Amino acid sequence: MWPYPKIVAHRGGGVLAPENTIAAMRCGLTHGFHAVEFDVMLSKDGVPIVMHDPDFGRTVAGEGSVADFTAQELTARDAGAWFGEEYIGEPIPTFEQVATFCMHNNIWMNIEIKPVPGFEDQTGWVVAQATKRLFENKLAYTPAALPLLSSFSFEALQAAQLAAPDVPRGFLVDEIPQDWNERLHTLGAISLNTNHKNLTPPLARAIKEAGFGLFCYTVNEPARATEILSWGVDGFCTDRIDLIGPHFGSAEGHISPSAR
Numbered sequence: 001m002w003p004y005p006k007i008v009a010h011r012g013g014g015v016l017a018p019e020n021t022i023a024a025m026r027c028g029l030t031h032g033f034h035a036v037e038f039d040v041m042l043s044k045d046g047v048p049i050v051m052h053d054p055d056f057g058r059t060v061a062g063e064g065s066v067a068d069f070t071a072q073e074l075t076a077r078d079a080g081a082w083f084g085e086e087y088i089g090e091p092i093p094t095f096e097q098v099a100t101f102c103m104h105n106n107i108w109m110n111i112e113i114k115p116v117p118g119f120e121d122q123t124g125w126v127v128a129q130a131t132k133r134l135f136e137n138k139l140a141y142t143p144a145a146l147p148l149l150s151s152f153s154f155e156a157l158q159a160a161q162l163a164a165p166d167v168p169r170g171f172l173v174d175e176i177p178q179d180w181n182e183r184l185h186t187l188g189a190i191s192l193n194t195n196h197k198n199l200t201p202p203l204a205r206a207i208k209e210a211g212f213g214l215f216c217y218t219v220n221e222p223a224r225a226t227e228i229l230s231w232g233v234d235g236f237c238t239d240r241i242d243l244i245g246p247h248f249g250s251a252e253g254h255i256s257p258s259a260r
Contacts, residue, residue, distance in 0.1 A: 001190055001191075001212065001213050002190075002213030002234030003142065003143050004035065004148060004213075004234075004235060005235065005246070006229075006236075006248070006250075007033070007035065007235065007236065007237075007238065007244060007245070007246050007249075008035040008036060008037050008108075008110055008235060008238070009031070009033040009035065009036045009237065009246075010217070010218050010237040010238055011024060011037060011038055011239075013031075013241065014027075014238060014240060014242075015240065017083065018079055018082065018084075019052060020038050020039055020051055020079070020092075021079050021087075021090050021092075022090070022098065023080060023087055025038075025101050025107065026101075027241075028107075028241060029105055029107065031241045031242070032247075033107070033241060033246045035107065035109075035110070035246070036102065036107055036108070036109060036110070037109075037110040038050050038110075038112065040095045040111055040112065040127050041054060041067075041114050041116050041119075041123060042066075042115070042119055042126060043066060043067070043069060043071040043073075043074050044068055044069055044070050044073075045070045047070075047071035047094060047095075048094065048096070048123075048126055048127050048130055049074050049092060049094055050092065050097075050098045051066060051092055052114065054114075054117065059079055060077050060079050060092065061077075062077070066116055067116040067118075074092050075091050075092050076091065077091065079092045079093075095127065095130060099111075099130075099134055108147065109147035110147065110148050110170075110215075110237070111127065111131060111147050111150070112150050112151060112172065113127050113128075113149060113150070113153065113160060114152075115151075115153055120155040120159070121155055121156065121159045122159070123153075124153065124155065124157060124160040125162070125163045126163075127160065128149060128161075129164060132163070132164035132166070139166045146166075147167070147168075148168050148169070148170050148191070149164075149169050149170070150170040150172045150193050151171075151172055152174075154171070157171060157187050157189070158186075168190050169187055169188065170191035170192070170215060171183060171184055171187055171189045171191075172194070173193070173195075175195070175198045176194055176198065176203055180207070181210055191212055191215050192212055192213070192214055193215040194217075195216070195217060196219050196224065196233075196236065199216060201231045204232050213235075214233050215233070215234060216233055216235075216236040217236065217237050218237055218239055219236040219238050220239050220243070220244070221243075222243060222244055222248070225238070225249070226249065229249050
């Protein structure tokens with residue numbers, strides 16, 4: 001079961017904007033995407049922050065870990081200068097800021113719970129609780145009305161399951177383990193989210209026949225996207241939102257209007 005959009009903008013704007021920022025979410029929207037994936041971890045004071053790396057140095061200058069700084073200190077840091085001069089001053093956003101932007105613009109969210117090591121249970125619980133609070137008026141609706149919580153951390157998803165059982169979950173894996181079916185049932189997950197490079201047609205068929213959604217990351221070549229969709233893959237995220245549009249594989253065309 002995959003009641004969500006088929007094509008999802010990775011970290012908001014893919015390669016076209018500084019990842020996991022409001023500017024990235026705005027970029028994806030400009031390219032017609034109403035579905036995004038982004039990463040959430042906790043600040044020192046337990047506030048959900050949208051950032052991929054637990055340590056500074058790649059997208060945020062300096063040294064140290066997200067877990068060593070408060071939300072106020074983190075949101076004062078520049079998360080855009082590394083990408084380009086036009087993004088200097090673009091801050092690290094909070095989860096609530098990104099979620100609010102997405103909700104106001106009718107953007108579906110794949111929220112990856114990405115704990116700083118050692119904070120798996122706490123991060124899963126807090127992010128799930130925050131999501132539950134934001135979507136409390138839609139919890140009685142179908143899963144399509146809600147975001148998807150995903151994580152590579154089994155422990156984080158277990159905590160999310162306890163904190164907000166009505167918010168759908170997807171289990172993230174690089175290589176699909178032999179006990180994937182058991183793990184998905186234990187988590188009450190609706191989907192397996194996996195690296196397309198490690199997926200095979202027989203595995204895809206088995207996952208679909210077991211009744212789960214099948215989502216892949218991160219697919220950047222149109223030919224590969226067409227191939228895995230032919231295997232029964234329900235959806236995927238992409239960095240190349242300039243090449244693979246939101247309606248890829250549908251009757252509306254394979255290439256985004258901006259790339260034609």
